[in-house]
Amino acid sequence: MKVPEGLYYSKEHEWVRVVDGRAFIGITDYAQESLGEIVFVELPEVGSMLDAGDVLGVVESVKAASDVYAPIAGKVVEVNEALADDPALLNNDPYENWLAVLEITDDSMLEDLMDASGYEAFCAEVFFFSSRRRHTRLQGDWSSDVCSSDLELFADIPGSIRLKRELDLPEALSEMELVRHLKELAGRNISTDEYTCFLGAGAYDHYIPSVVQHLVRRQEFYTAYTPYQPEISQGTLQAIFEYQTMICSLTGMDVSNASMYDGATAVAESAAMACRATGRAGVIVARTVHPQSREVLKTYFRYTGRSITEWGHKDGRLDPGELERLLSDDTAAVIVQNPNFFGLIEDIGGISDMVHNNGSLLIVSCNPISLALLKPPGDLGADIAVGEGQPLGNPLSFGGPYLGFMAAKEKFMRKMPGRIAGETRDRQGRRGYVLTIQTREQHIRREKATSNICSNHALNALAAAVYLSALGKNGLKKVAELCCRKARYAYDGLLKTGAFSPAFPGPFFNEFTVRYHRDIDMLNDSLLEHRIIGGYPLERDYPELKGAWLVAVTEKRTRQEIDNFVERAGSL
Secondary structure (H helix, E strand, O other), rough: OOOOOOOOEEEOEEEEEEEEEEEEEEOOHHHHHHHHEEEEEEOOOOOOOOOOOOOOEEEEEEOOEEEEOOOEEEEEEEEEEEHHHHHHHHOOOOOOOOOOOEOOOOOOHHHHHHHEEEEEEEEHHHHHHHHHHHHHOOOOOOOOOOOOHHHHHHHOOOOOOOOOOOOOOOOOHHHHHHHHHHHHOOOOOOOOOOEOOOOOOOOOOOOOHHHHHHHHHHHHHHHHHOOOOOOOEEEEEEEHHHHHHHHHHOOOEHHHHHHHOOOHHHHHHHHHHHHHHHHOOOOEEEEOOHHHHHHHHHHOOOOOOEEEEOOOOOOOEEOHHHHHHHOOOEEEEEEEEEEEOOOOOOOOOHHHHHHHHHOOEEEEEEEEHHHHHHOHHHHHOOOOOEEOOOOOOOOOOOOOOOEEEEEEHHHHHHOOOOOEEEEEEEOOOOOOEEEEOOOOOOHHHHOOOOEOOOOOHHHHHHHHHHHHHHHHHHHHHHHHHHHHHHHHHHHHHHHOOOEEEEOOOOOOOOOOEOOOOOOOHHHHHHHHHEEEEEOOOOOOOOOOOEEEEEOOOOOOOOOHHHHHHHHHHHHH
């Protein structure tokens, strides 16, 4: 550890070099070594006034992120722009590469800092106590005065809301009793292996090639959590990289993360990302976006000071005239879905110019399978593309776990939540993979995090990558074509029965909405008796759409299954 003479040092591991009444400030060698390879530096604004202890900037490495504090008070008169272009300079020499220069307002504040010998002694003490803490915990001695007590773990939770009793749990079961109980519960479920499914509404019964589960179940994948150490995680990192590459290819975007919890959180995270990118606080979301996505978005924004305006539809599709009236100077983003929740294909290109002329971003939520036939969001002017990744090799699984994909234009890369894997070269010139961006997450940045998502659904993303690789471009296009054709066949068949009528005009992909002139719940119950899972009653989320029935058809459905479905539904 280098500790040059003639500098001042802080307990937060910053150094100060005073030259002609100006203080050059940087991070110490100890800080750089602790952080690891630094990949990003956030510098203060020139002209800003800082008190001692204020956040001066942020440095991020491949494994951590840390605030840099102003050791003294002063006005920022200069920043090191070279670090913004090449943060790795700090890895080479943190003492030569300062972060910012302050105009000193009070020389006496320097007296509170340490000289070189004092800082060396301080670092030695810090190392001793951190080592002692690790030792006592390994020995099981949690009573050591250098260890936090168990109560300290809950210190931030007010006593008034802490549970002051034992949990009301049933008596423990033996292993045999527990297995018997779980099998009984599982036996109540309805499996799509036994029932024919026409229910979609965001989760779809697609065929999953056997190779997907074969690879996903390999222990090197399902035991890995987060590939912090690239030297031992090349396989996982490459899988993430390949997944990102294919998502970018599908969506027509520049960069993809890996990944969000599901399609709904992807929508909400993209809206928050747009607010950060634009500095605005308003979001317009079409009512044709999945209702669950809109509900999650409302939850995200509830206590943030940001606003949500819902944009109605006209005959089940976007109404550009209403959007024009809703746009304002505070609109950060407009969120649409294509195909929309009613199954209809939207004219996204028609509103893109309107959104961008307002200085807002366009967010498009989409079905990834449909992108094998439809123009990708990037070609339609979208700034951010999101969606539910379940159709890509992930089973229905009674609601999860799923994955939300997110891709964006390159300029928004540092505003994205989640992790981004990148390709690099080692010292011998060999290809390798690293996490290029992952440190703006909650588990490291806490309340200053870009997102509260601190994990990625790597296993689900892996399944998506294997699925896309197994099918290839031609295979995915074939799946999309079959979905589209079979959905049209089912739609025409239902109308011919006379029991159903069209709900909306316009083209659709693999889902469509028809109107039923009797009770839809009774219809679905009757179909279930014939081992058929029927469509989704839109009235649950759209009271004005009484009798509207959302039906999904995938490539798995045979002509015989569709004919049987049409016959049963039409005769009830």
